[in-house]
Amino acid sequence: MRAWKLGWWAAVLVLGLGVAVVSLRAPEGRAPSASSSNPSANAVGAGARDTAPRAPRAEGSLRITGVVRDARGPVAGAQVSASQVDADTLSECLFPEASPAPHSGSREPRQAGDPFLEQKIARLVEAREGEAPEFARTATAEDGTFALEGLPAGTFTLWALGDTGATVRTDIQAGSDDVTLTLEEGVFISGVVVEQSKLVPIPGALVTAVHEAGARYFDALTDARGRFRVGPLPPGRYLTVASAKGWGTRASREEVWLDADVDVTLELQPRLRLEGMVLTPDGRPASGMTVHRVSQEDPDDTRTTRSDARGRFAFDEVPLGAYQLWARSEDETTFGEALTVPPNAVAIRMQPLLFMEGTVRDEQGNPLKGVSLSLDGQDQGDRPSPVAVTDEAGHYRVGPLLKSGTRVILRCEHHLDAQQDIELNGPHAGPWDFTLRRALSVEGLVVDTDGAPLQGVEVKLERTGGASQGSRHSGADLDKTVRSDDGGRFIVDSEAGGAGHLLVDVPDFRTVKQAVVIPSTGVRLVLERGASVSGTVVDAKGQPMSKGDLLLWDTAPLSGSPRTTSLDKAGTFSFQGLKAGHYRVEARVRTPGIEHAVSQAVDLEERTQARVSLRFEEGHTIQGRTVDTDGQPVPGVRVQACLTLEELPPWRTGDPSCRAYSEDGVLSGADGRFILKHLTAPSHQLIARKDGHDFVPARSRGGTPDPAALIVATGEEDVELVLERRPRLRGQVVSEAGTPLPCTAGVWSPSVHSPDGTFDLPLPADGHQRLIVSAKGFLDLVHEFVASPGQDLDLGMLRMARGRKVRILVQDEVTRAPLAGVTVLIAANDELPLSARTYFLPSFHGTLDAEGGTDLDELPFARVVLSVSRVRSIIAQDVTVEANQETVTVLLPDPTR
Structure with a gap:
């Protein structure tokens, strides 16, 4: 037996795209158009859902009339429809305007939001839910006129979709006449749907492009090469969702405003069968148990089933991925859980639930009331880790607990926080008593300038010199930041006395750093809202910009990162809690190939309220071609533009180099031509990228070459970006x-x-x-x-070389009982460095099946050493598998002995 010493590595392989496209389908009984909201009936085999359109919310007698035009005049045959975004649509469910969001007024750059957002989108679209209801639809007459009939009172979003262009207008009142819808140059979303691991194209997949703000769904099916094409669509921000029979549905969301065609790769995972068995604590089959399945990638993706008379259960059509399985007995005396990746079979071994109790006292032995006890890592399926609070006698009882090993964290006002690792099945059988040391406390009140108490404000105590105060009692290193209660009161504890200061740094208020003596009572923290900046952002046509990022830069030296927030649907924003100074308000929006920005300087005095209006310029273009070294067109090249170092504003931080994301950029056409629009800086860096090619700035024309980019003046129309074929x-x-x-x-x-x-x-x-x-x-x-x-x-x-499958059985070292339902780590070790290997060796991290075993595939026909350990154990058992062995047994010690 030896301490665990394993190295972990992974290899990721990615495949390129094809080039064929397919047409957009239309609902039954309607002419084909980009506004198709439901897949046709013959698409069912490709993963389509119910084809019935969503019923209108109300019947009305109002109408909207108008005309559809493009640059040449009225447009005949364009599809015009009216829809409404409501509380049930995807736009409102997942991107609510009213949410204050952690970004609002944040002093840090905006971080990623909901990590499971894409999975939530996929579920809604797969079920054909979340789409904005359509109230009326028609086609324009020869003179481009239209009439949308039978509308209820209210405002609507109008969509006009033609063969070559599209547009969308919001807030059109029912009963309006002479509405003009001007078609813009439409955008196409095309790409390929592939299997994730081998990246093999998937024909017949359903691809849905979702207009994020308007919650409209536009569908297409992939062809024999997995290719699809949707459009023309109105410019905007889109989500793309792909699904197919036998494959898991996946959504993709990019922070890009589409005003040019894009080509994307959508990867799907196969759906598999997940099987297993529920066992009692003594290893017998447990029948009639409700088994819950939760995706590790999406906590909202949950399913349940019941074990049969032999304790067996199964989930069908499970997307490939990691899953947590759990079961709890009806009398809540036993609980079991497992971690698995289908199609591996797994066992859920039920374990008796434990309780922990004892008394908490101070250093003089007096019982402490109101001590909060929390336990790490004791969550059980749908229940978080339990907590308890001591009573008048200082007594607590906490549970039920599944894991015998746990970390207890104790918190109590006027006492130092403490933590201790406990083994419930160890020699000490309880009770588990604790002693807390008295702290030196700072007590006070948080109010605004009108004297109103402020609830939920974080107050941090720091020692003079910057050392943050956290108790080190019992090995604790806990954050001593506290929140004010509903009356604005706070108590923050310290281990040592002396000089210190309280720090409050929250959105919408000025930062406060107030000196304090430790201990103190009656401290009063007054938060000032300070100055503010609010305003609107509009596009080059004067229309409100509903999507984009707002940054507020403090232009004073060493001011650090900007505050960030987002635009609401009316294109408005606000920053509050500012000190006097010189600022720069900047709005950014990313389109394929470039990030556009507009800014304005703002000088703030104490408590002033400034308003600004930011308008994006129409700008100029850069046009050119992507060619090979012989001057022949190279289609499908991704071209990006970004600011040069000389053009980078002095208040901005960060590298101006273009992003290296594989699917970002304007695509060059079949003739190699590309166009970058709405550029406002005098010059830009241009880069070009295509798989199997190198961009060669030194051989490109129309600009000044840099090692990795071509510097091109805005307005240039004779640019040639040269790509050289890779060996x-x-x-x-x-x-x-x-x-x-x-x-x-x-x-x-x-x-x-x-x-x-x-x-x-x-x-x-x-x-x-x-x-x-x-x-x-x-x-x-x-x-x-x-x-x-x-x-x-x-x-x-x-x-x-052909590999072999070896069955690994893991048993208790003393009882020789199979460790069914135990989570283990298994790795093969041939003692060769990676550079000397001609093959990779497999590994396993998961829960053992009903026999206490698992299969390890693709082992070599040679002697191999396996290292096996329980999860969270530092001890591993080595076992040698001979070249002709098909089964090997490993004996592991019980960590509680």
Whole structure:
């Protein structure tokens, strides 16, 4: 037995795109148009849902009339519809305007929001929920006129969608006449839907583009090569959702305002069967147990089933991924949980629930009332970790608890926080008593300038010199920031006395740093709202900008990061709690290929309220072509523009270099032509990117080359961005018998799936490289090689060695009972450094099945050492698997003994 010493690594392989497209479908009985809100009936096999349109919310007698035009005049045959965003639509459910959001007035750059937002979007769209109801639809007459009939009272969003353009207008009152809808140049969303691991195209997948603000759904099906195309659509911000029969639904959301065509890759995971068994604490099948399944990627994705007479259960059509399973007995005396990745079978071993009790006293032995006890890592399925509060006698009882090992954290006003690790099944059988030391406290009240108490304000106590005060009693290192109660009162404790200060830094109020003596009572913290800046942001046509980021820069030296907030639907914003000084308000919006910005200086005096209006300029364009070294067009190149160092405003921080995201940029067309619009700076850096090519600024025309970019003046219309073909890597993958093997091969990224074992990959760089090849039933092949500049390389025939499956059974070291339902870590170790290996070795992290075992696939036909340990244990057991062994038993000690 030895201490756990394992290295963990992962390889990620990515595939490129195809080029074919398919047309948009329309609902039954309607002419095809970009406004299709429901897939056609023949799309059911591709994962479509109910095709019935959402019923109108009300019947009315009002109408809206008008005309649809483009730059050439009235447009005949355009589809015009009226919809309404309500509380049930995706826009309001997931992006509510009224939410104050943690970004509002934040002093830090805006962070990512809900980490599960994309999964929530996917669920809504898959169920065909969340779409704005459509109240009326018509087609324009020969003279471009239209009439939307039968509308109830209220305001509507009007959509006009033609063959070459589209537009959307909000807040049109029912009963309005002579409304003009002017078609803008429409945008197309195209791309490919692929299987995630091998990136094989998925034909017949349903792709839905969702207009984020208007909650309208636009659908298309992928063709035989997995390609799709949706549009023309009105400019705006869109979500893309892909689904297919037998595959999990996935959503993609980018913070990009689309005013140009884009091409995206949507990856789907297969749906699998998840099987398992529920066992009693003594290892017998537990029937009739309700088993809950929760996705680790999306906590809202939950399902339940019941175990049968043999304790078995199954979930069908489960997307590939990690899942937590749990069950609780009806009398709440036992609980079990497991972590698994389908299709691995798993066991849920029920365990008796424990309770912990004892008394908390002070250093003089007096019982302490009101001590809060919280326990880490004791959450059980749908229940958080339990908490308890001591009574008049200082007594507590907390539970039920599942894990015998836990960390107890104790908090009490006027006492130092403490924490202690407890083993409930250890030699000490309880009760578990604790002693808290008396603290030196600072007590006070938080109010505004009118004397009104402020609730929920964070108050932090710091020692003079900047050392934050946190108790180190019993090894604790706890945050001593406290929140004021509903009366504005606060008590913050310290281990040491002396000089210190209280710090309050919250949105909408001026930062307060007030000197204090520790201990103190009767401290009064007065928060001033200070100065404020509010205003509106409009586009070049004067229309409110509902999407974008607002930044407030303090232009004083060393002022740090800006405050950030977002625009509401009316294009308004507000910053409060500002001190006097010189500021710069900046609005940003990202479109394909470039981030646009507009700013205005603001001078604030104490308690002033300034208003500004920011308007994006129409700007100029840069036009050009993407070509190869012979001057021939290279289509599908992603072109980006960003500010040069010289053009970067002095108040902005950060690198002006263009983003390296693989799917960002304006796409060049079949003739290699591209256009970057609405540029306002005198010059920009341009970069070009396409898989299998290198951008060569030195050979490009129309600007000044830099090592990685071409500096181009705005308005330039004769730019040529030259791309040079990367050298290629070729080969043939076969079995030991020489039979071609379907496989996936890649050098870092991208990778390619080959049905016949042949591969032809661009080399991402020169010099030492590593090819990784995987094939079902064979050991992953790792092939080292050296790439020479400008030279293709043929590796010839690469032989893969067949792997074997070994059954690993894990048992208790003393009782020899199978450790069914125990979560373990297993890793193979051949003692060779990674650079010397010709294959990767598998590993396992999950819950053992009903036999206390798991299968480890693709082990070599050679002696291998396995290291096995329980999760959260520092002890691992080594076991040797001989070349001809199919089953091996590992004995693990009970950590509670």
